[in-house]
Amino acid sequence: MAFQCQRDCYMKVFVTSVVSCCPAELKQEVNGKKETLKGFDVILQDTVLFPEGGGQPDDRGLIGEAPVLKVTRQGPDAVHFVTSPVEVGQEVRVKVDWERRFDHMQQHSGQHLITALADSMFGYKTTSWDLGRHRSTIELDTPSVKAAQLQELEEAVNEKIRAHIPVNVQLLSLNDPAVEKVRSRGLPEDHAGPIRVVDIDGIDANMCCGTHVKNLSHLQVIKLLGTEKGKKNKTNLIFLAGNRVLKYAEKSYSTERSLVSLLKTGPDEHVQAVDKLQKSFKLLQKTNLSLLRDTAVFIAQNFMNNPERGNFFSLHKKEGDNEFMNIIANEINTEEILVFLTVGEEKGPGLFLLAGPSGQVTELGPQILELLQGKGAGKNGRFQGKANSLAKREEVEALLRQHCKHHSS
CATH class of the missing domain: 2.40.30.130 (Elongation Factor Tu (Ef-tu); domain 3)
Structure with a gap:
């Protein structure tokens, strides 16, 4: 029914x-x-x-x-x-909920129109489609769609919308000869009653149970956003119809205004401005890494050159990474000295490294892991990992100092 x-x-x-x-x-x-x-x-x-x-x-x-x-x-x-x-x-x-329903009507009728014209213009059959929350996708049975074809297809569908072509619904019996001329992917097993056909006058007749606009002019406009590689030898065509195009334009304009404010340039220079910023950022990153490495070597050598140094070295630094900590550990004689290093927020998450005599590191590593609520592993006198919280760093340091005192006495 x-x-x-x-x-x-x-x-x-x-x-x-x-x-x-x-x-x-x-x-x-x-x-x-x-x-x-x-x-x-x-x-x-x-x-x-x-x-x-x-x-x-x-x-x-x-x-x-x-x-x-x-x-x-x-x-x-x-x-x-x-x-x-x-x-x-x-x-x-x-x-x-009319807003949701009318949106679905616009996308569904839009899909029928695009599908029919993609077939008649280029011979590209539709094998499936997806009505997404923000954008919809039609799967075309072709490995690719050229940019010129995409533009030609978009112009053609919008020309049909401007021609305000009627969309009619017919109910046909299963044995009606007209059924054979109708585009269909088959009926569901539990189908009951007459066959419903959605007919875009002179363009397409398709078996469909969905809700549709009664005139193509109600679609307002269709925008083909582009294509993506689909399943084997297929292409996904992404589109917006009706009110979704207006919302997309509104969102794009809002983003554009925000970028004008942030980049201090007009919309036409946004790509160039972002490219320039990315290059500057990469250069700064490279310089920063070089300085961090130099700092790591300096910190380690400064400790090793101190005549009053003991058998324990500890350091926390907000900026840094695993390489920074490992450079320090490499510069210090960890066969005799226990080293505990952390980087990150003082009370927040971060990274840690324990280096020293192999037996001590194996014994102390799991205890540190528990205090720092972290994940990590160790071998060959190194134990390192991620800490969920560095809040108990001082407790870890006290534990290690006590351990070093015990071993030196």
Whole structure:
């Protein structure tokens, strides 16, 4: 059967009755964590909320005051998941989240138009598509699409939009001869009722259960952002339709204004300015590394030249890396002297290195690891790793000084 959302894609509010309401669970991902929500599966006499299908995500909306979190199709029925129950038999007001729905209509009809013209102009068949949250992708059965073809295709789809060509929906029976002339990737196994065909007048006729605009002019504009390498010998074409193009332009302009403020140059010089900054940054990095290496050698030699030095050396430096610490350790006679080095924030995360007589390092390494809440490993008189917190650095130093006193007495 065709639902009310398929008979009239522009209807935003619909009154119908509740057929059933059963306890159910919904598995979903929130901020990267999987959660299971307890709620109810509701079947209505009819619905303006589109169930997931045809590459189009499901609608969101309300049944009465209850938010609908998922709509799926099961045979001839649309099943709505809500967190609070609704009374069976009662009349309810069903309202669709129109902004989400109209966005899906624009992207879906846009895909049909691009698919039809990519085929008729270049013979590139569509093998699948994805309606993403911010941008959509059409998988074309070709290893590549030339830049000139992309431009020609974009001009052609927008010309059809300007021609305000109507988009009609037909319902055909399975044995209708017209079905054979319709583009299709096949019907689902549990399909019930007549076949729904979305017909862009004179351009494309395609079996589809999704919601669509009734005229190509409602797409406003289509922007082809470019292509990416797809699966074997296929190309992914990335596009925006309608309001997404306006949002993309608004976001791009906001970014451009921010860059004007940061770079102190006009938009046309942004790439050149960033390139110049990157080169300056690489040069500074190189100079900084050279200075750090020189500093490491100086620190170690200064310690070794001190006649009053003992058998323990400790140092913490905010700036530095593993190479900096290892240079210091290499310059000090660690066969006789125990060396403890750290770099990073004083109370925050950082890096550490323990170097010295092999037996002492093997014994003390795991103790240091525990105090610094870190991860690390050691061999040949070196134990080093990452510290989650350097807050207990003084405790580590006290432990090592005590150990050195014990060994020297």
